[in-house]
Amino acid sequence: xxxxxxxxxxxxxxxxxxxxxxxxxxxxxxxxxxxxxxxxxxxxxxxxxxxxxxxxxxxxxxxxxxxxxxxxxxxxxxxxxxxxxxxxxxxxxxxxxxxxxxxxxxxxxxxxxxxxxxxxxxxxxxxxxxxxxxxxxxxxxxxxxxxxxxxxxxxxxxxxxxxxxxxxxxxxxxxxxxxxxxxxxxxxxxxxxxxxxxxxxxxxxxxxxxxxxxxxxxxxxxxxxxxxxxxxxxxxxxxxxxxxxxxxxxxxxxxxxxxxxxxxxxxxxxxxxxxxxxxxxxxxxxxxxxxxxxxxxxxxxxxxxxxxxxxxxxxxxxxxxxxxxxxxxxxxxxxxxxxxxx
Numbered sequence: 001x002x003x004x005x006x007x008x009x010x011x012x013x014x015x016x017x018x019x020x021x022x023x024x025x026x027x028x029x030x031x032x033x034x035x036x037x038x039x040x041x042x043x044x045x046x047x048x049x050x051x052x053x054x055x056x057x058x059x060x061x062x063x064x065x066x067x068x069x070x071x072x073x074x075x076x077x078x079x080x081x082x083x084x085x086x087x088x089x090x091x092x093x094x095x096x097x098x099x100x101x102x103x104x105x106x107x108x109x110x111x112x113x114x115x116x117x118x119x120x121x122x123x124x125x126x127x128x129x130x131x132x133x134x135x136x137x138x139x140x141x142x143x144x145x146x147x148x149x150x151x152x153x154x155x156x157x158x159x160x161x162x163x164x165x166x167x168x169x170x171x172x173x174x175x176x177x178x179x180x181x182x183x184x185x186x187x188x189x190x191x192x193x194x195x196x197x198x199x200x201x202x203x204x205x206x207x208x209x210x211x212x213x214x215x216x217x218x219x220x221x222x223x224x225x226x227x228x229x230x231x232x233x234x235x236x237x238x239x240x241x242x243x244x245x246x247x248x249x250x251x252x253x254x255x256x257x258x259x260x261x262x263x264x265x266x267x268x269x270x271x272x273x274x275x276x277x278x279x280x281x282x283x284x285x286x287x288x289x290x291x292x293x294x295x296x297x298x299x300x301x302x303x304x305x306x307x308x309x310x311x312x313x314x315x316x317x318x319x320x321x322x323x324x325x326x327x328x329x330x331x332x333x334x335x336x337x338x339x340x341x342x
Contacts, residue, residue, distance in 0.1 A: 073103035130162035249275030
């Protein structure tokens with residue numbers, strides 16, 4: 001149409017020339033001349049508007065599609081206000097939304113691939129360390145390096161601890177992989193949270209007080225309410241969070257306090273301890289798989305680094321959330337929120 005426009009203007013000038021040259025009535029010639037000029041002006045304005053509202057966005061969309069085909073998902077088609085009405089505006093907005101989703105998907109894919117590589121590296125490291133230790137102790141026993149019953153017994157205990165750690169790591173990996181692939185089977189049931197928490201806290205109280213840990217539980221709710229949970233999986237979530245507190249706070253007079261209250265449509269459960277706390281810069285990473293706050297210290301704790309990651313996945317599978325706040329040298333507070341059945 002751009003190329004046709006000057007040809008059309010030349011053609012109209014020829015018509016005007018012929019009208020003035022051969023038409024007998026001058027007023028009619030002037031009328032047609034004015035009519036043709038007005039028509040050309042209106043046509044020019046119409047085509048100019050059409051170009052801005054349709055052809056320009058279409059050309060930008062074409063360029064955008066070519067960029068996306070090259071793998072550049074950061075491309076956006078500018079909506080300058082000329083195509084904000086009608087189907088072209090919808091088309092431009094849809095294209096930008098598609099490009100944004102593709103970019104987010106590519107980012108997620110890249111992060112997933114990076115996490116997969118890190119997961120394999122961490123698994124290899126965490127399995128190799130205890131296996132190497134077991135191999136070394138067994139070779140020492142077989143080669144007769146240690147002969148006294150006391151040392152042999154000590155070596156055997158160390159071998160047992162390492163094999164137990166490998167067994168826990170494999171169990172945690174198996175559970176986490178099922179959660180990650182969304183193949184974990186849950187047995188949800190609607191229960192009243194009050195009696196469930198009473199029984200659960202009584203069990204933990206007995207276990208923790210056997211280890212000389214001061215444990216307190218308080219139900220601050222008025223009345224009771226129904227929630228949908230898998231008893232076994234929710235128990236495992238609490239066990240992982242409490243186990244984390246015990247591992248990092250076992251060197252001091254540890255106190256664990258659990259309080260349950262209602263917050264609008266959620267049950268909020270605070271698990272607070274007076275342990276060493278978590279450094280501020282490491283706080284956002286505590287729920288990451290294989291993350292350990294103190295790698296040197298956790299070597300002695302035989303931590304798999306998956307406990308809190310599994311706890312988070314299990315709580316989210318219940319439609320809830322888990323968060324943590326902490327102050328160094330004062331303690332940490334993990335908050336589990338579970339939805340109430342309306």
